Amino acid sequence: MSARVLVIDDEEALRVSVAKIVSRLGHSVDTAGNATEGLARLAKQPYELVLTDFRLPDLDGLEVIERARQLRPEAEIVLFTGFGSIPLARRLRQQLDDRPDTPLGRIIGQSESIRAVLRVVEQVAPSTATVLIEGPSGTGKELVADALHALSPRRDRPLVKVNCSAIPETLLEAELFGHEKGAFTGALARKDGRFARADGGTLFLDEIGTLGLPIQAKLLRTLQDGTFEPLGSTRTLQSDCRIIAATNTDLGQAVKEGLFREDLYYRLNVIRIAMPPLKERPDDIPLLLGHFLAHHAARNSRSIDGFDAGALNALRAYDWPGNVRELSHAVERAVVLATGRTITRECLPEAIRQAAGPEPVPLPDSQIIAVPVGTPLDDVEKLVIAETLRHTGGNKAQAASLLGISARTIYRKQAPGDAEIE
Numbered sequence: 373m374s375a376r377v378l379v380i381d382d383e384e385a386l387r388v389s390v391a392k393i394v395s396r397l398g399h400s401v402d403t404a405g406n407a408t409e410g411l412a413r414l415a416k417q418p419y420e421l422v423l424t425d426f427r428l429p430d431l432d433g434l435e436v437i438e439r440a441r442q443l444r445p446e447a448e449i450v451l452f453t454g455f456g457s458i459p460l461a462r463r464l465r466q467q468l469d470d471r472p473d474t475p476l477g478r479i480i481g482q483s484e485s486i487r488a489v490l491r492v493v494e495q496v497a498p499s500t501a502t503v504l505i506e507g508p509s510g511t512g513k514e515l516v517a518d519a520l521h522a523l524s525p526r527r528d529r530p531l532v533k534v535n536c537s538a539i540p541e542t543l544l545e546a547e548l549f550g551h552e553k554g555a556f557t558g559a560l561a562r563k564d565g566r567f568a569r570a571d572g573g574t575l576f577l578d579e580i581g582t583l584g585l586p587i588q589a590k591l592l593r594t595l596q597d598g599t600f601e602p603l604g605s606t607r608t609l610q611s612d613c614r615i616i617a618a619t620n621t622d623l624g625q626a627v628k629e630g631l632f633r634e635d636l637y638y639r640l641n642v643i644r645i646a647m648p649p650l651k652e653r654p655d656d657i658p659l660l661l662g663h664f665l666a667h668h669a670a671r672n673s674r675s676i677d678g679f680d681a682g683a684l685n686a687l688r689a690y691d692w693p694g695n696v697r698e699l700s701h702a703v704e705r706a707v708v709l710a711t712g713r714t715i716t717r718e719c720l721p722e723a724i725r726q727a728a729g730p731e732p733v734p735l736p737d738s739q740i741i742a743v744p745v746g747t748p749l750d751d752v753e754k755l756v757i758a759e760t761l762r763h764t765g766g767n768k769a770q771a772a773s774l775l776g777i778s779a780r781t782i783y784r785k786q787a788p789g790d791a792e793i794e
């Protein structure tokens with residue numbers, strides 16, 4: 373049986389020879405020189421087999437697998453690596469096995485607030501209702517948009533993303549609606565806009581709070597009746613796309629301040645999903661740490677077992693203004709800096725290290741005392757007090773503070789007889 377095969381590799385020689393072998397075996401084969409091109413091909417054609425290099429210039433192998441699985445869950449994906457290490461391949465295998473490969477499974481979290489988000493995503497994904505995702509930076513808004521598309525009946529059609537803040541206002545209209553040749557200086561050829569490209573699929577309007585008022589008016593019209601005119605054209609076109617919008621600003625407030633059209637706000641705000649900041653769901657921190665540790669350790673070919681107590685304390689105490697994105701970066705940095713198999717507090721960025729207060733100064737081994745099992749507690753107390761006093765050079769106030777008791781108690785415990793005389 374002949375299969376459709378896609379080969380993704382940035383090294384031309386390798387790509388060509390793999391393609392030759394595959395085609396000699398009687399299969400039809402296409403090639404791509406990077407992940408973006410490969411995934412674009414995969415979105416268009418149902419390949420049965422994808423052969424991809426692990427190290428590509430634009431995306432790493434794990435991400436390619438993840439996205440390819442999203443696009444074509446039925447395709448077989450084979451990863452090969454010029455770095456040819458079997459331990460790496462084993463780790464990848466393990467990681468992929470552990471990895472939840474459903475769109476919802478990619479959103480890690482067990483807190484009630486994340487579960488509530490997942491329930492809404494599951495419930496509204498099959499519909500064409502417009503969704504507005506609100507939440508601070510790095511909380512997973514784009515991840516939710518991906519899941520909404522992947523769980524919708526439009527999953528085989530494109531998910532087109534527009535970052536409204538990244539495109540200058542003057543170009544945004546042409547980007548969204550397309551333009552004719554010569555519509556403006558530099559418009560050398562006719563070009564489809566994002567609405568046209570998202571036809572039948574989903575259009576993700578990211579950072580929608582940054583749109584200026586004139587373009588808000590045009591957008592409203594298209595959202596209302598699905599029609600638009602490319603720049604420089606008299607034709608009216610139609611696009612059937614599902615709209616998902618995201619913002620990290622408070623749109624309701626922007627409406628009050630006259631910066632955002634109220635009618636557009638209501639048009640977008642049909643289903644609202646609010647992404648909770650990480651500091652409001654500390655239960656998710658250990659899970660996310662585990663997830664990103666596995667991810668970054670595999671990516672960097674490192675064997676790291678976990679975090680020590682000092683690192684965990686700091687990671688739990690920190691308030692994560694950059695949310696999950698910041699956490700992922702902190703773990704990646706720690707994985708790279710770790711010298712042993714555990715991540716210690718020294719591997720964390722300064723701001724996080726400080727979150728749990730100063731690290732206790734470890735006592736040298738010579739100052740550790742061993743107490744035989746069964747020693748009466750009174751004697752244990754006396755021994756610890758005596759040794760602590762030796763450690764502080766006889767300074768009772770310092771010893772008392774180390775032991776968390778008052779100086780008076782030291783006197784009393786050390787020599788009960790004296791205390792009675794006192």
Ligand SMILES: Nc1ncnc2c1ncn2[C@@H]1O[C@H](COP(=O)(O)OP(=O)(O)OP(=O)(O)O)[C@@H](O)[C@H]1O
Pocket residue numbers: 478479480481507508509510511512513514515516620696697700
């Ligand atoms: N719950 C989560 N589970 C796993 N990964 C997550 C989660 N939330 C966010 N991430 C990861 O954190 C990074 C940031 O997420 P995303 O881009 O979706 O955030 P965002 O809310 O769109 O941020 P911004 O407002 O800055 O664009 C991504 O790499 C994403 O995969």
Ligand SMILES: [Mg+2]
Pocket residue numbers: 513514578
């Ligand atoms: Mg985003």
